Each structure stands twice: as structure tokens, then as C-alpha cells.
Amino acid sequence: MARAAAEDDAFLYERIADELDDLIGRGALRAGDRLPSVRRLSEERGVSVATVVAAYLLLEGRGVAEARPKSGHFVRARSSAEAKVPSVPRRTAAPARVSIDADADQLIQAMLQARHGEVPLGCAYLAPELLPLRKLNTMLAQVAREGGGPGGAYDELRGSLQLRRQLARLAAGWGVALGEDELVTTLGGTDALNLAIGALTRPGDVIALESPAYFAFLRMFDHHGLRAIEIPTDPRTGLDLDALADALRRAPVRAVLCSPNFQNPLGARMPDEHKERLVRMVSRRGIALIEDDVYGDLAHDGSRPRPAKAFDRDGSVLLVGSMSKTLAPGYRVGWLAPGRFDEPVLRRKSAMTLACPTPTEMAVAELLEHGGYERHLRRLRRALADQSAQHRDAIVRAFPEGTRVSQPQGGFVLWVEMPHGISGIELQARALEQGIAIAPGPIFSARARFQSCIRISSGHPFSPRIHRAIATLGRLAHES
Amino acid sequence: MARAAAEDDAFLYERIADELDDLIGRGALRAGDRLPSVRRLSEERGVSVATVVAAYLLLEGRGVAEARPKSGHFVRARSSAEAKVPSVPRRTAAPARVSIDADADQLIQAMLQARHGEVPLGCAYLAPELLPLRKLNTMLAQVAREGGGPGGAYDELRGSLQLRRQLARLAAGWGVALGEDELVTTLGGTDALNLAIGALTRPGDVIALESPAYFAFLRMFDHHGLRAIEIPTDPRTGLDLDALADALRRAPVRAVLCSPNFQNPLGARMPDEHKERLVRMVSRRGIALIEDDVYGDLAHDGSRPRPAKAFDRDGSVLLVGSMSKTLAPGYRVGWLAPGRFDEPVLRRKSAMTLACPTPTEMAVAELLEHGGYERHLRRLRRALADQSAQHRDAIVRAFPEGTRVSQPQGGFVLWVEMPHGISGIELQARALEQGIAIAPGPIFSARARFQSCIRISSGHPFSPRIHRAIATLGRLAHES
Structure with missing residues (x-):
């Protein structure tokens, strides 16, 4: 059905999903909130029921919404608070x-030399508009x-x-x-x-x-x-x-x-x-x-x-x-x-x-x-606090159970520790194919520790595009 | 007599000497040229004969003019062409x-950190007006x-x-x-x-x-x-x-x-x-x-x-x-x-x-x-060619017999090799006391070669002030 709607309605269902996604990202809709019923949204927007259903399926796929039998659709309940912060490496290694090496350098270069149009979750760069x-x-x-x-x-x-x-x-x-x-x-x-x-x-x-x-x-x-x-x-x-x-x-x-x-x-x-x-x-x-x-x-x-x-x-x-x-x-x-x-x-x-x-x-x-x-700094700090929370929420919702995300008290990067066995390097490679830049964990160690970690920058204002990119990362992580 | 004139006439005799010096420096008066007679200059300027005599004595002291018996005063005949270019070190040293060391570094710092108002013959810096x-x-x-x-x-x-x-x-x-x-x-x-x-x-x-x-x-x-x-x-x-x-x-x-x-x-x-x-x-x-x-x-x-x-x-x-x-x-x-x-x-x-x-x-x-x-470069090259020749002439005239001066084909530094026994490092120290910066030879070698050499920058337009400074350097070199 989603397929049929998509063929009829081109990108309309995607746009509706993006708008809801955006509302969730901004916090206007919070974890556990009920989404409008299919019928009501179809009437409000003047679109077919099939289009709304396709939009909700898409949101489910992104890990943002979930359908509860006989109750309708809800913003997915996994909140940021649930996710633990990353673990501390247990011991100091010898000097x-x-x-x-060339491999590690290539990982770094892949991140630093972001191609035009990539979703900028790799480098710790601020959006110029900030x-x-x-x-x-x-x-x-x-x-x-x-x-x-x-x-x-x-x-x-x-x-x-x-x-x-x-x-x-x-x-x-x-x-x-x-x-x-x-x-x-x-x-x-x-x-x-x-x-x-x-x-x-x-x-x-x-x-x-x-x-x-x-x-x-x-x-x-x-x-x-x-x-x-x-x-x-x-x-x-x-x-x-x-x-x-x-x-x-x-x-x-x-x-x-x-x-x-x-x-x-x-x-x-x-x-x-x-x-x-x-x-x-x-x-x-x-x-x-x-x-x-x-x-x-x-x-x-x-x-x-x-x-x-x-x-x-x-x-x-x-x-x-x-x-x-x-x-x-x-x-x-x-x-x-x-x-x-x-x-x-x-x-x-x-x-x-x-x-x-x-x-x-x-x-x-x-x-x-x-x-x-000083005035500029006050504005910037507020923006970064919001962005950090929004990116973090999106990661917590999209990534596999057991993922831990840092709760930074400043700056604009997030450290994501995925369940053991998911490779940060593989995720970087697969994300790059989708036009998404991230930083793989092992480059943050001289001994290639942190194999199942990635770093995600929250230096850009949260947007539907970033929201989708994080959902994609989550899906790729689920698939690994 | 010079002393008396100086006391009467304060700095007038010095100013007249500077003006002649400047004409010589600019090449308007060349080596071997006859300077105006004492009487004529005294009339032209409306100053006493004693003042003019004092000015000429000063020019002689600077090594710029010489008195020839019964003939009057002449621009000193030692021309640039006479001076040989510096010698080539005979052999390659082992690596x-x-x-x-701290001493050598101090020599370099003394030159790099030119104090305000120093005559800028030390660093290879161009005058901003160029x-x-x-x-x-x-x-x-x-x-x-x-x-x-x-x-x-x-x-x-x-x-x-x-x-x-x-x-x-x-x-x-x-x-x-x-x-x-x-x-x-x-x-x-x-x-x-x-x-x-x-x-x-x-x-x-x-x-x-x-x-x-x-x-x-x-x-x-x-x-x-x-x-x-x-x-x-x-x-x-x-x-x-x-x-x-x-x-x-x-x-x-x-x-x-x-x-x-x-x-x-x-x-x-x-x-x-x-x-x-x-x-x-x-x-x-x-x-x-x-x-x-x-x-x-x-x-x-x-x-x-x-x-x-x-x-x-x-x-x-x-x-x-x-x-x-x-x-x-x-x-x-x-x-x-x-x-x-x-x-x-x-x-x-x-x-x-x-x-x-x-x-x-x-x-x-x-x-x-x-x-x-390109237009700027053409002007700059001409200016640097002139400055180089003027600085070189002044050095040749002022420094002791046997001094060798490079004939650079570009750029704006001159390499001066003084007679054996004159120390470039000592000369730098004594020149600094007079407010003149130069670069001592030994900093141009890892083995402290070039003890009796100095480098002089010609990056600033030649002026009476620079002319005087070079005359002072020459005097200091004579005294060592």
C-alpha cells in the first residue's frame, strides 16, 4: 500500500513524514505523545489515507514513531534519559x-575532506550561520x-x-x-x-x-x-x-x-x-x-x-x-x-x-x-545546548538498544558507544555511501580502541535532513 | 676651528654635510667628482667659511670626501668596482x-627584535613604502x-x-x-x-x-x-x-x-x-x-x-x-x-x-x-637595484681597505667580509649601542664560520640617515 501511495503521490508522504519528524526533533512532540490519527491527518492535509499511512510507515522505519495496536501511532518512547552514558576504558595502557598508519589516516581524511552536500555529522565544525x-x-x-x-x-x-x-x-x-x-x-x-x-x-x-x-x-x-x-x-x-x-x-x-x-x-x-x-x-x-x-x-x-x-x-x-x-x-x-x-x-x-x-x-x-x-556567546551556548539535546534524542531513538550516548556539558560533539560487535569503521564507510559523514571511534585512540564507537557532531542546527540522516545511521547500525 | 664653528653654528655644519652626503649617496655626485669650493658654498648658503670647513671635515671623517692639496675637496675615489666580492669557503665541513646555543640565539634575537627607531640594516625586511x-x-x-x-x-x-x-x-x-x-x-x-x-x-x-x-x-x-x-x-x-x-x-x-x-x-x-x-x-x-x-x-x-x-x-x-x-x-x-x-x-x-x-x-x-x-614588481626591482648599489657604494667607501662586499644580482641584502681580525659579533654589539642593527656573520653557519663578516640589508630607501649609519659602522670597523 505504501508502495502504491508512493507511486501515486510521489514525495508527498515523505514531506508529511518530514514535517512530523521535524516537530518531534524540535520537541513540539515528545516521546510517548500520540500522533494525529490517520483519518484526521488525511482530512487536515487533504491527502489520501494511503499517503498518511505511508508517512507513518516511514516514521516507523526511521525509528521515530511506533504503532500500538488499536491505539494509533505514538512518538517512540525511548527517551534520552534511558540511554546510559558511554563506559570508561578500564585500564591505562603502556606508552x-x-x-x-595509512588506513587510519584514510579514515581521518574521509571525515575531514567532507564532500559538498554531505550531512555534516563528522567534523566538529559549527554551522557558519551560528x-x-x-x-x-x-x-x-x-x-x-x-x-x-x-x-x-x-x-x-x-x-x-x-x-x-x-x-x-x-x-x-x-x-x-x-x-x-x-x-x-x-x-x-x-x-x-x-x-x-x-x-x-x-x-x-x-x-x-x-x-x-x-x-x-x-x-x-x-x-x-x-x-x-x-x-x-x-x-x-x-x-x-x-x-x-x-x-x-x-x-x-x-x-x-x-x-x-x-x-x-x-x-x-x-x-x-x-x-x-x-x-x-x-x-x-x-x-x-x-x-x-x-x-x-x-x-x-x-x-x-x-x-x-x-x-x-x-x-x-x-x-x-x-x-x-x-x-x-x-x-x-x-x-x-x-x-x-x-x-x-x-x-x-x-x-x-x-x-x-x-x-x-x-x-x-x-x-x-x-x-x-559576550552577547554572541550567550546566544551560541543556548543554540548548542538545544542542538546537543536534539541530536542526542534522535540518536537514542534511532540506534539499537544498548547504545550509550554521552551527555556533553558543553561543546558540540556526542560520543556514541554502540553494542559490542557493531563496527564504527564499517558504519562510517556505509554512512559515507549515503552521503553522511561521521567520525569512527578507533581514530580517537593510539591503540585503535573504541571499535564500536562513533563521534557525531551537533554543530549544525537540527533539521529534518539531519534527523533523517541519524535515522539512516540507526538503520545501518541495526543492520550490522 | 671645526669645534668653534660647531659651537657657534650648532648643527648647521652637520646639515650641510648631510645634504652633500645625500647627493653622493643618490649618485648625483660620484666618486672623483669635485665638491664646490669652500668659498662658493659659503656664499651660496649664506653661512660662514668656518661652517663649510667644518662640514667638509665631517665628510672626510665619514670617509666620503677627501681633501687634495691645492685642488679642493673631492668625493672619495674608492669606487664599488674596486672592492672584491667575498671569498668562497674553501671546503665542505662534515655534517x-x-x-x-643561547649565545647565537641572542645574536639573532638582537637583530630580529629591532627596537623602535633603530637604523634597519639588520633584518631582510623591505620598507613598507615599497x-x-x-x-x-x-x-x-x-x-x-x-x-x-x-x-x-x-x-x-x-x-x-x-x-x-x-x-x-x-x-x-x-x-x-x-x-x-x-x-x-x-x-x-x-x-x-x-x-x-x-x-x-x-x-x-x-x-x-x-x-x-x-x-x-x-x-x-x-x-x-x-x-x-x-x-x-x-x-x-x-x-x-x-x-x-x-x-x-x-x-x-x-x-x-x-x-x-x-x-x-x-x-x-x-x-x-x-x-x-x-x-x-x-x-x-x-x-x-x-x-x-x-x-x-x-x-x-x-x-x-x-x-x-x-x-x-x-x-x-x-x-x-x-x-x-x-x-x-x-x-x-x-x-x-x-x-x-x-x-x-x-x-x-x-x-x-x-x-x-x-x-x-x-x-x-x-x-x-x-x-x-607585474607593474608593481617592475617598480620594486628598479628601486631595489638602486638601493643595493647605493648601500654597496657607501659600505665600500666607509669600511677599511680590504673589505669585500657582495654584488647581489637580486634581493636586498649585502654580504660584507671585513679584513681578518675584525669581529662581526663585536661590530653588531657596538653598532646596537649606536642604534644600528646589522646581522653578524657567524649566525649564517652551523659551525660559527664567517667571524669577520656581517650582512647588511638594503631593504630601505637609501637616505642620509642610512648613509651616516654606514659611515658609523665603517668607523667602528676601523677602530676594531
Whole structure:
């Protein structure tokens, strides 16, 4: 019957399904709600009963609705609350030389080089419409017209003074007292992390980091010739400090790299007491903490948690920030507060890039000073909280029973742990065939852990298209 | 008498000396020309004879003028042609692990961190007034206003397509056929070189390079943990290929790094036959040539020599270019054509910087397409040819007998070899006290060769101030 309706009515039944799907996605219809009866919807829309039935069959197929005998159709009852958060890897592995082999690199490339038109659930990229691009570019145009315009000389090695002043002002708001001469601008967070790693380590050194770890960290380790020791990480409270203490006793760890605020991929938020203890641990051992705080501005509850750097008494913490997640990734403006490693970091910046571009740094400084950055952040945080919940709901409804989904407290990625035996890598490949990008779990480990995990980005506003894509992912997972 | 005049007339005699000095510097008065008689000048200017005599004494002191008995004053006859070009180091040294110690680094920092108001003879920086900054920034403002404005997403890993198209068009003009997909944009030439080096080598590897070598290359080697083998380099024809061939036989050289067009610091231009032979040599051995062509657009005779890449048949050459020496250093726009090393270079860019800033790349692309880049280059080349000759003349006149000065065929640095026993490092220190920045010779070698050499930048229009500074340098050299 659905088939016949589809042939008669082309895409009408699909459109009706999408509209209901959308209402569910937005939360206007909630789990357990009864959907309109077939007859009523057919009358309201002036379409055939067969078309409505086809629409409901489609919704059932997507895992969004279910038919109850003699009662009609309902929004599927599996709520987000039911799904557990992902498990914590039980043990710390021995240090492993990080080497991204061709296969793993292909997985990463497949995700990074998203083809035009793909459903963007792979990379942790924000939808441009969430960013104040018009305002930022107005600032850039202004900067370009002032005087002869910027760019005639290499900027200071530390970076634009105007920008560093604004960053110091922001940092004060998070409880971190930083002078403008304790900051170094960088080409986004990636460059900042590489500067920090390069200044602290030599090939063969060991760095401890979270597990699962942001895959880009592991690629950096590969290029720096480092060994990684992966520390169990709780999806709610972050790095397991007892496990870390144990690792520090057992291995010659040179530095700890972690993201206390909204770790990628888990979205964990480390409690302040943990941050304080973490800083004490590295300081006592005379090693360094590289703190990646690029998601720090994106708490879903609207707060701005302190970085671990706020508890740093002796310069052991190198704090990394970026404007890529809040203003404009394509501007490539990031920064580093290197603590007592200021001199080697500056030497390395001088040798590796010499200076950062002046115009983009000036435009960001202008926006931070005059562009309503705080107002923008408030809006962005709300949007990301909504998107995260919507994506999570859709995943919980669509994926097989037993699937666990993280409940991130900030940022815009979700960590999905599927039942044992479902392969994240296979799912990525099959999803790509359907035009859907996701990140497979094993790239978040130097030892190819997390085989049955995937990471899903919630950086784009939830839409029927995304809803359908998640339903498709769920179906593919069911089929594996 | 001079003393008395000076006391009466404050700075008047100095001003008159400066004006004459300036005329000599600009070439309006040439070596051997007779200066106006004391009486005539005193009448023309309405100043006392004592003042004019004081001015001439000052010019004599600067080494610019000489008094001939009963004939009057003349522009000093030592012409540029008299001075020999610097000597070629006699032999290739064994590979040395490059390690920039604190002392050497301080020398470099002293030069790079020029204090405000210093006479800028140290760094190879162009005066901003020589650059089309207003035009470039107009393009930037335009780009910023188009659509929502750039920056909402990370640019392609390869960099702006629009920019790569323009670069491919330029390269075709130098005899290098490059598709837009054979180019990778970078954060200036420095980043391009680090990408190339990082993609080709592992710590401990050996790279052969020119001697004297651009000091920034040696700092890069330090950060990459590489060993350098320094090959004798002729101030006119560049890298000594017989010496290189010998080194390739004796040491496990992984790559050759050199600047066939207007090598920094010598300004040498390698003949095309040498380029062809060089490319054959590396290709036959299966190693790579990293070709730094950032000065290629700046031939003093107005030509545009081909890069060695023009002779590359199998992708052995990684060609590095930059807009820092011709458009705007502060934009940090450079590029790399990695040949057969495309894949490791892209992987490394992805891990180290992820992407370059979009707005600055777009603005440069616009300027290359619509901004009269060729016309600008013609003007710039003429200016640099003049500046180079004027700086060289002044050095030849001011420095001790036996000083040798390079005759660069492009670019804007001069290599000065002082008589044995005069220390370039001491001269740098004493010049800094006088507010004059220069680059000391030993930083251009991993083995602290070139003790009695300095590099002088001719990147700023010649002026009485620069003329005086060079006279001061000459005096300091005489005193050592």
C-alpha cells in the first residue's frame, strides 16, 4: 500500500513524514505523545489515507514513531534519559609510539575532506550561520582601511598587542590573571598545541592524555615522534586522576595534555577540585600540563568554567585557546599562555612561522573589544545546548538498544558507544555511501580502541535532513 | 676651528654635510667628482667659511670626501668596482648537528627584535613604502564585504583555490608548469620550508645547504633535530656543485636546501645550466631539492630567472614561494609546490596548522588577478637595484681597505667580509649601542664560520640617515 501511495503521490508522504519528524526533533512532540490519527491527518492535509499511512510507515522505519495496536501511532518512547552514558576504558595502557598508519589516516581524511552536500555529522565544525561573520568581516574591512592598512611589516613575535590585551581581559573573567606579555598568538588552536608540544618534548618522549583522545592530538604526536599513554576518562568528570597518578609513577611522562572543559569527544567537564589536584600533580613532578580550552566558552548551562590554569601557581600550565569554535575557523586565530615555558615557545614560533597574520588578529581584537562577543556567546551556548539535546534524542531513538550516548556539558560533539560487535569503521564507510559523514571511534585512540564507537557532531542546527540522516545511521547500525 | 664653528653654528655644519652626503649617496655626485669650493658654498648658503670647513671635515671623517692639496675637496675615489666580492669557503665541513646555543640565539634575537627607531640594516625586511599596501588592503576590505564574508569554515587543506590558480598562472610565466592541485598554501615561506623539511626528514637526518646559509634555515634544522652539511657557495654563481657532488658521495644526505635565485645572504644567481645539473643530481640519487625562491621576483636587471623547478622531470623539487618579499610580510601568505612529496606535505599541514586563514589568501589572490602585480614588481626591482648599489657604494667607501662586499644580482641584502681580525659579533654589539642593527656573520653557519663578516640589508630607501649609519659602522670597523 505504501508502495502504491508512493507511486501515486510521489514525495508527498515523505514531506508529511518530514514535517512530523521535524516537530518531534524540535520537541513540539515528545516521546510517548500520540500522533494525529490517520483519518484526521488525511482530512487536515487533504491527502489520501494511503499517503498518511505511508508517512507513518516511514516514521516507523526511521525509528521515530511506533504503532500500538488499536491505539494509533505514538512518538517512540525511548527517551534520552534511558540511554546510559558511554563506559570508561578500564585500564591505562603502556606508552605506545603513535603512528597513524595509512588506513587510519584514510579514515581521518574521509571525515575531514567532507564532500559538498554531505550531512555534516563528522567534523566538529559549527554551522557558519551560528557565527557573527558579518560583524567580524565588517571589523576586518575597517581595519584594512585604517592608515595605509596593516601587513607592511611582520607582526611582533608574540602577536598583535591589541589582541593580546583583549585576550588578557577575557582570561581575567575566567579567573586567570594573564599579562599581555604572558600570551602568544597562534594560527588557531592546532598551531598553539604544536608549539607547546614542540617546545616541551623531544622525539621518543611520553605524553599522557585522555582516552578517548581528540584524534588531532594523536596525529600531532605522530609528527613529533612521541609516545602516548592513554588515561581512562570519565564521560562526566574527565580524566581519571588516580589512573593518571599511577601512570606518572610508572612511566617517564614529560607532559599531560588534556581538555578539562568539555573534552572532545566526551564533552566531560572536570570539577574544579580535580583541576586543582591535576595542577598540583604536574607541578610537584616538575612536568607540564598542556590545557586545551578551545571549548571552554561553550558550556550548555551558560556558565564559563575556570580553566585548570586558574589554579597554576608556578607556570606549569600551558593554556591553549582559539577563536575557531566561537568566531570564525577560517580566520585561524588562536593563542597560547605558555607559563614558565615562554622562552622555548617563542623560540619555536620564531623558527616555525616567524609571525602570525596581522589583519585577521586585528579584526578579532576589534570584535572582542566592540563587537558584543559576550552577547554572541550567550546566544551560541543556548543554540548548542538545544542542538546537543536534539541530536542526542534522535540518536537514542534511532540506534539499537544498548547504545550509550554521552551527555556533553558543553561543546558540540556526542560520543556514541554502540553494542559490542557493531563496527564504527564499517558504519562510517556505509554512512559515507549515503552521503553522511561521521567520525569512527578507533581514530580517537593510539591503540585503535573504541571499535564500536562513533563521534557525531551537533554543530549544525537540527533539521529534518539531519534527523533523517541519524535515522539512516540507526538503520545501518541495526543492520550490522 | 671645526669645534668653534660647531659651537657657534650648532648643527648647521652637520646639515650641510648631510645634504652633500645625500647627493653622493643618490649618485648625483660620484666618486672623483669635485665638491664646490669652500668659498662658493659659503656664499651660496649664506653661512660662514668656518661652517663649510667644518662640514667638509665631517665628510672626510665619514670617509666620503677627501681633501687634495691645492685642488679642493673631492668625493672619495674608492669606487664599488674596486672592492672584491667575498671569498668562497674553501671546503665542505662534515655534517654537524645544528644546535643554536643561547649565545647565537641572542645574536639573532638582537637583530630580529629591532627596537623602535633603530637604523634597519639588520633584518631582510623591505620598507613598507615599497609595497602596494593600500591596494592590497582595499582588496581585503572588498573580500570582507562579499556575501557573508569569508572565514565561516576552515579553508581547503590545500588553501584557497582562487589563490592557487593565480600562483599557477605566475609560475607558468617562469617556465614552471603547475596545476592548482600541485600547490599548497602556507603561512609565508617559513611555514612552507618547515612543512617541506618536516615531510622529508626524521631527526638525525642530514641536509646539505649553502654556506653562508640563511640563519633561519639553521634554526629550523635545530628544531627538526637535523644535521647540516655546509657546501661552499660562490657569491656570483651560488652553490658549488662539484663540492655538493662530493658531499653527496660522502654523507647520507636526505635533501638539498638551496636558493638558486638571489641567495640570502650572498645574492648569488645560479646559472640555468647549474640548476639543470643540480636537479639531475638529486633526482638520480632519489633525494629531494627544497628550493627557496622567495627572492626570485626581485632580479635587479628586471628579468625573472627560472627556478630549478623548471628543470624538474620527476617531482624531486619542492618549490617554496612567498608574498612576504613582494607584497606584505604581515599577511603571511606563502606557498609550496611539493612535487612527488605532495601527500606527506598535506598530511603534515593537516596536523600542524589544519588550514591557512582565508581572508588574507583571498585578498592576495585578488591583487594578483586585478592589482597590477607585474607593474608593481617592475617598480620594486628598479628601486631595489638602486638601493643595493647605493648601500654597496657607501659600505665600500666607509669600511677599511680590504673589505669585500657582495654584488647581489637580486634581493636586498649585502654580504660584507671585513679584513681578518675584525669581529662581526663585536661590530653588531657596538653598532646596537649606536642604534644600528646589522646581522653578524657567524649566525649564517652551523659551525660559527664567517667571524669577520656581517650582512647588511638594503631593504630601505637609501637616505642620509642610512648613509651616516654606514659611515658609523665603517668607523667602528676601523677602530676594531
